Amino acid sequence: MTARVPAQFAGDLNELVSVEKSGSASHPRAHSGFTMTTIAHAQELFRRADAVCFDVDSTVIREEGIDELAKFCGVGDAVTEMTRNAMGGSVSFHTALSERLSIIKCSREQVNKLITDHPPQLTTGIKELVEKLHQRNVKVFLISGGFRCIVEHVASQLNIPLHHVYANRLKFYFNGEYAGFDESQPTAQTGGKGTVIRMLKEQYGFENIVMIGDGATDLEACPPASAFIGFGGNVVRQQVKEKSSWYVTSFGELLKELEKI
Numbered sequence: 057m058t059a060r061v062p063a064q065f066a067g068d069l070n071e072l073v074s075v076e077k078s079g080s081a082s083h084p085r086a087h088s089g090f091t092m093t094t095i096a097h098a099q100e101l102f103r104r105a106d107a108v109c110f111d112v113d114s115t116v117i118r119e120e121g122i123d124e125l126a127k128f129c130g131v132g133d134a135v136t137e138m139t140r141n142a143m144g145g146s147v148s149f150h151t152a153l154s155e156r157l158s159i160i161k162c163s164r165e166q167v168n169k170l171i172t173d174h175p176p177q178l179t180t181g182i183k184e185l186v187e188k189l190h191q192r193n194v195k196v197f198l199i200s201g202g203f204r205c206i207v208e209h210v211a212s213q214l215n216i217p218l219h220h221v222y223a224n225r226l227k228f229y230f231n232g233e234y235a236g237f238d239e240s241q242p243t244a245q246t247g248g249k250g251t252v253i254r255m256l257k258e259q260y261g262f263e264n265i266v267m268i269g270d271g272a273t274d275l276e277a278c279p280p281a282s283a284f285i286g287f288g289g290n291v292v293r294q295q296v297k298e299k300s301s302w303y304v305t306s307f308g309e310l311l312k313e314l315e316k317i
């Protein structure tokens with residue numbers, strides 16, 4: 057029996073327009089046919105991905121980098137509330153970023169000290185998962201609405217090359233004081249993660265890119281991503297969970313999927 061891949065997961069992956077159903081997914085009477093089918097397709101796309109893109113905050117690392125920076129600079133409460141709104145998708149990403157940074161106004165020295173004193177904490181299982189993907193010659197990218205200086209530190213720990221990192225750039229004056237952020241980066245805009253994925257497809261010729269993340273901005277990147285996997289291992293965002301074709305709460309589930317072949 058064959059099933060059509062729903063448009064939002066098909067992308068331009070023509071060879072997967074028809075996919076064999078298998079196991080329990082082939083019994084629509086026993087399960088919700090639509091949901092089970094999309095889970096099976098997302099799993100298939102993940103196993104066959106050319107590239108996997110991870111969100112960073114609350115996905116690859118346990119915390120929200122900008123909240124940690126705000127706490128460190130003494131304005132934690134105000135900024136955490138704004139981050140929650142941004143993640144729920146109720147304000148534009150650019151506005152939320154700009155407003156939060158205008159409160160934080162971190163110096164270069166504060167950012168460096170944050171990384172030294174409170175290095176980002178990797179989520180359990182991410183190191184093993186990235187290692188496995190690399191072994192299979194799958195390209196791994198980090199696409200973050202957070203800050204490059206922090207995300208590069210995370211990439212180094214995971215052996216992800218720094219040119220596979222897409223994130224926002226903080227700007228500083230010559231004396232180290234906060235001078236704004238680079239507004240030309242695609243990740244500074246709403247829909248920016250999708251823009252990066254489109255660029256990656258063009259640059260590397262990838263046909264099947266899978267996006268993994270916890271937030272609304274990650275979900276929005278599919279399409280152009282072929283599939284989206286919601287990650288609830290650090291925080292569960294209900295609207296993302298409901299809209300995810302495949303939702304996992306540990307990276308072990310993804311590792312297990314890769315071991316099937």
Ligand SMILES: [Mg+2]
Nearest residue numbers: 111113114271
């Ligand atoms: Mg996130």
